[in-house]
Amino acid sequence: NAGVMQNPRHLVRRRGQEARLRCSPMKGHSHVYWYRQLPEEGLKFMVYLQKENIIDESGMPKERFSAEFPKEGPSILRIQQVVRGDSAAYFCASSPQFRETQYFGPGTRLLVL
Amino acid sequence: DAKTTQPTSMDCAEGRAANLPCNHSTISGNEYVYWYRQIHSQGPQYIIHGLKNNETNEMASLIITEDRKSSTLILPHATLRDTAVYYCIVRVSSNTGKLIFGQGTTLQVKP
Numbered sequence: 001n002a003g004v005m006q007n008p009r010h011l012v013r014r015r016g017q018e019a020r021l022r023c024s025p026m027k028g029h030s031h032v033y034w035y036r037q038l039p040e041e042g043l044k045f046m047v048y049l050q051k052e053n054i055i056d057e058s059g060m061p062k063e064r065f066s067a068e069f070p071k072e073g074p075s076i077l078r079i080q081q082v083v084r085g086d087s088a089a090y091f092c093a094s095s096p097q098f099r100e101t102q103y104f105g106p107g108t109r110l111l112v113l
Numbered sequence: 114d115a116k117t118t119q120p121t122s123m124d125c126a127e128g129r130a131a132n133l134p135c136n137h138s139t140i141s142g143n144e145y146v147y148w149y150r151q152i153h154s155q156g157p158q159y160i161i162h163g164l165k166n167n168e169t170n171e172m173a174s175l176i177i178t179e180d181r182k183s184s185t186l187i188l189p190h191a192t193l194r195d196t197a198v199y200y201c202i203v204r205v206s207s208n209t210g211k212l213i214f215g216q217g218t219t220l221q222v223k224p
Binding site for chain 1: 147149151154155156157158159162204209210211212213214215216217
């Protein structure tokens with residue numbers, strides 16, 4: 001049973017470019033959470049999605065960040081016009097049902113030059 | 114959200130039991146205690162969770178006090194690979210289930 005998969009594992013972007021981070025939840029899981037970990041800081045919740053719905057985006061920056069979890073395919077975290085402050089590790093977690101245990105992926109390390 | 118308090122760091126000798134404490138004095142009756150760990154900068158790894166009763170799995174044991182105001186994670190025979198940051202999290206039942214991570218305890222297992 002494959003775990004949560006994230007790709008790419010490392011992503012380098014120049015300021016102003018777009019970054020797309022993908023997350024494939026565990027088989028049978030329909031709930032996806034995104035977290036961000038800035039350098040030398042703790043993990044911070046960003047957004048919670050179910051298939052085709054954003055349930056809680058209280059941790060998402062107001063501008064440039066968006067997330068989706070389409071009916072088919074992985075969840076996507078999109079960052080437009082990246083800035084150096086976006087450099088961080090972005091982790092995705094999935095759970096089978098609401099409020100059940102979340103299992104994390106290996107993360108995507110984003111570096112903005 | 115119920116706040117948790119953990120020591121910043123702890124040491125443990127290899128092969129000995131590691132006991133990691135967590136205070137959560139404002140926990141509500143229907144809120145679970147979760148433990149995760151993060152090795153280096155890998156993705157957080159789920160360890161164990163509990164509500165009232167003590168729990169044990171292949172990784173660890175979780176001891177929750179009767180008043181539920183504190184808990185202890187026990188790694189029975191710590192190895193060097195258990196060196197990590199350990200997070201105690203109280204899962205708030207009234208919100209969407211998001212996990213709120215504190216600073217955790219950095220456990221250093223020494224040979």
